[in-house]
Every structure is written in C-alpha cells, then in structure tokens.
Amino acid sequence: MNKTQEGRFFEDFTLGEEIEHALPRTLTEGDSALYQALTGSRFAIQSSETFARRAGYDRMPLDDILVFNVVLGKSVPDISLNAVANLGYAECDFLRQVYIGETLSARSTVIGLKENSDKETGTVYVRTEGLDHRQVPILTFVRWVMIPKRDPKSKAPPAVVPDLAPSVERLTIPRHRLNRNWDAKISGSPYYWEDYTKGEKIDHRDGFTIEEAEHMLATRLYQNTTRVHFDAHLAMSTRFGKRVVYGGHVISIARALSFNGLGNGCIISAINGGSHTAPTFAGDTLYAWSEVLAAQSLENRKDIGALRLRTRVIKNQPASDFPTGGKDVVLDLDYSVLLPKRP
Template identity: 45%
Template structure:
C-alpha cells in the first residue's frame, strides 16, 4: 500500500462524508507580521495593542481574513489538493475572535456534488467549521471547488447542489467588547456608521501588483498546498500555462485596498457570498471598489453593520468599470472577485 497521499479526486467524495483535517495551527506574532508584509493591511485594531485596548480588548485580535486563511488552509490537503479552481463561498461567519497563541483546527462535511458535463471534473461543496483550542467556533464556512476526476471514462451524473441563504443572519449577540472609544487619529478614518449611505460607491484609488514571490510565499504561510498555486512545471502544460493565484490572496488584497474609505470598519462579521469571477496571475495589478448595499441597525448602541459588495479588478481602475457584468449578466474579463460581506463599524458616540 502506498504511503503517499495523492489527495482526493471527485470520485473520492460522498454526500455526508465527514473529514477531520490534519495540522492544527498555533498562531504566532510572525504570522501577523508576515500577513502585513504580504498584503499591506492597515486596520489599526489588528496592528496595535494600544488601539485594541482603547476599544475594549486585552490585546489586538487577529485580522479576520488572516484567521480565515490560516484555518481554511487546513482543508486544502483533503478537499482541494487536486482542484482546478476554488469557485466560491457562502454563509461564512466569524463567531469568536482569535489571538496570537491560539491554536485553530478544522473539520468539513461534504454537502453537495455535481459532476461536470465534460466528464473530466466535478464540483465539490463542503461545510467547514474551525475551532480554537477550547473548542469554540472561530470560523464557519461553505465553499465549492472544482476538482479533477481520476477516471474520465466513467460518469456518475451526480447533481446534488445545496442551497445557500442570501445572507448570513445577524445575531442579537455580537462577540465584540463594548466599544469604549475610537481614536480617529489612530485608525486613520473619521467616518462612522451614520456617515455612510445605501447605494453609495467608494472607488478605492490604490492598486497593488502581485508578484510570483508574493502570492507563493503567502500561500505557503497558510499551508495551502494546492498544486495549481505551486507547480509551475505542471501548470505550463495546462491552458493557463502558468500558476494560478490563490483566490484568498485576491480577497486579502481587496480588503486591504478597501481600507481607504472604510478605515473604521475593522471587523468582518460575515461573508455572505463570494465569487472568483476570472483567474488572476502573477504580474496582475489589483484594484477595487465597494458598494454600500445595506445599513443595518443593531440593538447595541455602540455599533452598526454595513453590508458591502467589494468588486476586485485586475489591470483596470474602478473609474474604468461602471458595472461588474455585461448586458448578458456575465462578469467582465477584468472582474476577478465579487464579494458580498458584512462589517461591524462603530457609531459616532464612540468617537474620541
């Protein structure tokens, strides 16, 4: 019997299958510093213990997207090692904060399977739950990924696609300490919940070019060993002819770019849905714009929530793109991410 793990192919998955992923990860200060180095993330809450204490924490919590990557990376060996592409996300929630020194681990359940008509691949839908060392949930997500088939000559015609909610429910209790004070000089932004309007569009001006070294090292940091991100020799024989950038890099970059205009929206409450619309490669320059979809009041007096739609673009500025889709409802070729997510943002009563 071979001792080598070649990863799972489409035929290896079954509806209801439960997978306990290996390699729990204890998070260090180095992880935090490297994330800033790879993304340029600037949210003050995740950069400064002083700011975190002013807001109400004992120390700075991990950036929610960094925690997503470090936890999500546990699933790759079992779910997407033989992936063609990670296609999308739904109903992602962040129930509890994570801090340096915490250990995260992940389990998944297969909730859907759809064989593609070409008989060469299929889409696997999974529900994954991440916990810390105390068993407290820190990440709850559903995603779907296109995976190679092992045997192209046999077709199952399975077509069981799960349904997803249009948004992640807002709970009465939000696990964020009562916000004591927000120092706008420290956060770099003066706008609070009351200052935003529904249907408002923020054209973030910065662009970030991603090099092979950037996305390769970042993906290694997350222990994401999907072949399409690392094996250039293999990828040269595919229609892409080069390595595919991990979609999570695009999410992180878009979130980083959104800082300019959303400086005080320092918590991600949920990711309602996310679509990787077109592939991204080394050398592409990423831009982004954000639409305010909804303002959500909460029973807490210190905060509100904004439902946002951030569109990430490659090699086009926001001013060059009026709509993400064409007249036929297809994403434009320069649109690489359509992310619908909900953030927590303080109200003016917390302003220093």
C-alpha cells in the same frame, strides 16, 4: 506501499462524509506580521495593541481574513489539493475574534456533489468549521471547488447542489462597547457608521501588483498546498499555462485595499457570498471598489452598526468607473463589517 499523498479526485467524495483535517496550527506574532507585510493590511485594531485595548479588547486580535485563510488551508489536503479552481463561498460566519497564540484546527462535511458538463471535472461543496484549542467553533463557511475526475468515464453520483442562504442572518458582534475610546485620528479614517448610505459607491483607488514570490509566500503562510498555486511544471499543462494566484489571497488584498474609504470597518462579521469570476496571475495589478448594500442597525447596540458591502476586484485597470463584470473582474465579494457609531 506508496506512503505519499495523491490528493482526492471527484470520485473520492461521498455526500455526507465528515472529514477531520490534520495539522492544528498555532498562530503567532510572526504570522500576523508576515500577513501584514504580504497584504499591506492596516486596520487599527489588528495593527496596534494599544489601540485595541483602548477600544475595549483584552489584546490585539488577529486579522479575520488571515484566520479564514488558515482554516481553509487546513482543509486543502483533504478537499482541494488537486483542484482546478476554488469557485465560491457562502454562509461564512465569523463566530468570535481570534488572538495571537490560539491553535486552530478544522473539519469539513461534504454537502453537495455535481458532475460538470465537460464530464472530466465535478464540483464539490463542503461546509468547513474552524475550531479553537478547546474544539469550540470560531468560524464556519461553505465553499465549492472544481475537482478533476480520476477517470472521465467513471459514473458520477446523482447531482446534489445545496440550497444556500443569501446572507448570514445573525451577525456575531463583540460584547464590549466599541466606540467609547475610538479615536478616528488614530484609526486613519474620519468616517463612522452614520456616514455611509445604502447605494453609495466607494472607489478604493490604490493599486496592488502581485509578485510571483509574494503570492506563493502568502499561500505557504496559510499552509495551502493546492498544486496549481506552486507547481509551474504542472501549471503548464493546464488551460492557463501558468500558476494561478490563490483566491483567498485575492480576498486578503481586496480587504487591505478597502481601508482607503472603509478604514473604521475593522471587524468582518460575515462573508455572505463570493465568487472568483476570473483567474489572477503574478504581474496583475488589482484595484477594488465597494457598494454599500445596506447600513444595518444592530439590536440593543447604540455604539456600533454594520455595513453589508459588495466589493469587486478588477485587474489591470482602475475601478473609477465602477465596473461590475467582464473578463477583468476577478472577485465579487458580499460581506458584512462592523464599525463604530459616532460617539
């Protein structure tokens, strides 16, 4: 009897199937520090215990995208171990802040299946929940993944593509007042919610070159075991001929780059939608720009507001001319951040 895990192929998924993922993960100070070292993220609340306490937190929360990637990583052995590509995201709702010492687990439900036109692959849609140590949801999201078929001649199930919301309707916000002791000199940005307008475009300017060892180390940090990110021998047989950088790590880099221009947007409340529009490889240099889709007031909150942003990541060319498409755009991400209003 073969005791090793082969991973699932398209034929192995059933619509409505519920999957409890193995290996709960306790996040430590080391995880947080390594994430910052690999991405360069420097938002004040996730960088300084003192700043977080002054802003009203009991202690410093973990970076939201680190939490997202760890929860996604829990689902990989059961969903996307054999994936050709992780295609997109929707309805990602960050339900509460997560702190050092929390233990995360995950479960998923298969909500859509569709054979692709090449007849050799299919797209699997899953809704994944991240849970804390009490099994209370802290995060939920939908993602869809291209999975190869075990047998290209096998009959595919009837196509079901879920109807997904264009945005997360109700943003989860912290209970405490956020701007009472907010110090913009310390946070690294002088810009509050009132300083942003709908339609504004922000070139984040800085470039980030991805090194081979670093992107693989980051993906190991998330315990994401998808083979195309690690196995160079296997990758040679794919259409790319080399290892692909995990898309969630590209999101992490985009978030880190956005600090230059959005430094007070310390909290991600939702990812409304996103797609990996082209692959990223070691040696690529990433740049990013963001458009403000909406500046949203929040009911009964005079201390904070939300910005709905659309961030595009471009490889190997600056974003100063705000490119919106083409083969060099590798990520198109629609998400919402919270930031303080001017005191």
